[in-house]
Amino acid sequence: MQTGDVLIVGEDICQQVVGRKDAFDAVEAVFGAMARGDAYNFPVIREAIGYADALYGFKSGFDRAGQVLGLKSGGYWPGNMEKGLTNHQSTVCLFDPDTGRLSALVGGNYLTAVRTAASSSVSIAHLARRDAKVLGMVGAGHQSAFQLRAAVEQRDFDKVVAWNPHPEMLPRLAAVAEELGLAFGAVIPEELGAQADVIITITSAFEPLVMTDWIKPGTHVACMGTDTKGKQEVDPALLAKAAVFTDEVAQSVSIGEAQHAVARGMISQDDITPIGAVINGDHAGRTNPDQITLFDGTGVGLQDLAVASVAARLAQEQGLAGHAAL
Template sequence: MIIVPEREIAALMTREAAYDAVETVFAAMAAEDAYNFPVVREAIGHEDALYGFKGGFDRAGKVLGLKAGGYWPNNLERRGIINHQSTVFLFDPDTGRAHAMVGGNLLTALRTAAASSVSINHLARADARVIGMVGAGHQATFQLRAALAQRPFEKVIGWNLHPEMLPNLEKVADEAGLPFEAVDLPGLTEADVIVTITSSFAPSLMAAHVAPGTHLACMGTDTKGKQEVEAALLARATVFTDEVAQSVAIGEAQHAVAQGLIAEGDVTPIGAVINGTHPGRRSDEEITLFDGTGVGLQDLAVAARVVELAVEAGVAVEVDF
């Protein structure tokens, strides 16, 4: 069995490799060559932790496995380690034998950012020049870096509930040589692309804050009750997602469906656009919205790629298991 420790991931996994892995598995999902297993997520009654499993099988890529992990809210304060902790386990689909164990913390951030950047590449207007960010936490920096690679953006604007965190976004903009401007929520109408990445249970971004022709990547809602954008915005938009069933159950679409503003059939897998079976954006005035709920196959795809890179680089740890 191959082990790729968390400490090796940053030097191995590039944003480009993450993008390619996620785009490929989204296409496989839409072609019904890959599927996710039911998600298990539990409050374990210890340390206020949430723990769970996401898994799946990619028949096209021959990748089988699961990600185990969750959220320990006391880690950073009490132990000096990040609150999100996860590990990916891969198995040989031909034999069932354990193939690899891979650190999943950084990979989770990279695969989430890759998913939104895939949506930007396939759905944003070609002339998009201003990117708006809602959220300025740790994940937001990964999101912004990945997004900036998809269009020749000329400006970054951002809003955060706690404005003292906005320098996180400004730093990334500075790295890219772009101006950054802090805005109030109505100011986001200037944006051609908006990425939302918060853990909110009440909407911040309203339909009135979004101009015609905007592409949105809503990446923070992955749990029943969470909500980043007004449900009416989904009724104005053409809605895409990683997995339809998960989008309407625990994603941003849950609220619009519950209010009868859209139906499950109004949500399209992004893989259909990648495969060419859906045209994607139809006009420069259309609002497109990607509901990124996060699926196990994303984790498996990036983990399988990092195993290949670790073997090529000679840093994979092999054990007789």
């Protein structure tokens, strides 16, 4: 790449070069760097723009260990599906940390999906019981298929049970399970809790969909849908009962699933452990087979920057990236 050139990596190229293993490794590494203090997320901006019912904002940060600086700009447009587009739209801007020069523009839609799935997958790898056999899915939207594919690579699951507020969406998830060679069952939430060893919640709910009494001992729960003030997927009492881990504590208590338990005084931020501490070996993670573990995946900017950096590097190495001169 010539000095002054900016790499352009579109959505199709991102899908071509970044696989689940690439995303897992990038996200795991950046979580570890965050816990060591080698990587920093900057304050999130996320606002309703008063047009098209859209939410729009910025996530940014600097990974000193990985030498990655940048931001993701984008948001949620609820009417996009009717236009043949995904509701989440975003672009990642990467900058040279030595000069501040824009170095790459990377499509963020596929990468957002694959990095979110990688985040829950990392939590399963480090916190779920080794003998977990049944995966529970709460939610059957666009992101759920990414979650399912990533999760099954971490444990030897033989069955998927799922529930969605709109049951007509479940056949799509069932098709993915069949493709993966897994039995599939559409169940009510109580039954999902009774069967599942690992549960992933990936909805846009603003009320608890999973109650504490439904969760059996030893379950690992990855709450992946709550990333905004007011959103909620599980009973706050579940966080008081579980060992709670997160990507970033500050986001967990403000916009993540933990916001409700903290607001009610059920837990404090000191009760929440960064998953990077487990990755780095500074925290034991799960301490006994019957312990309920919960991962509050709020989605941090450094995840986006990590996978975008991988996409830019691989696209350049494979001669697939476009170039633009500034």
